[in-house]
Amino acid sequence: GEAREAEEVGARLDRAVANKREILGTQRNLEFFTTAYTYLVQILPVLVVSPLYFAGTIELGVVTQSAGAFNHVLNDLSLIV
Numbered sequence: 588g589e590a591r592e593a594e595e596v597g598a599r600l601d602r603a604v605a606n607k608r609e610i611l612g613t614q615r616n617l618e619f620f621t622t623a624y625t626y627l628v629q630i631l632p633v634l635v636v637s638p639l640y641f642a643g644t645i646e647l648g649v650v651t652q653s654a655g656a657f658n659h660v661l662n663d664l665s666l667i668v
Contacts, residue, residue: 632657 632654639645 628658628661629654 633650636645636650636653640647640650
């Protein structure tokens with residue numbers, strides 16, 4: 588009777604809480620990935636081109652242009668995904 592119902596309600600509540608915790612963990616991991624990806628996209632082109640700048644091969648404007656070009660290509664490719 589009543590004890591069985593209480594046990595079933597408790598089990599359902601436990602499953603709901605576990606499910607919510609799993610959702611929160613997945614959302615946290617996705618946010619970590621998204622934040623890291625956003626920063627990497629901003630830093631990567633500069634890291635690739637900066638050795639040429641410090642060697643004196645290119646000017647600072649070329650570093651900025653390459654970062655802009657990288658972001659354009661990335662945005663175009665992100666449309667596919």
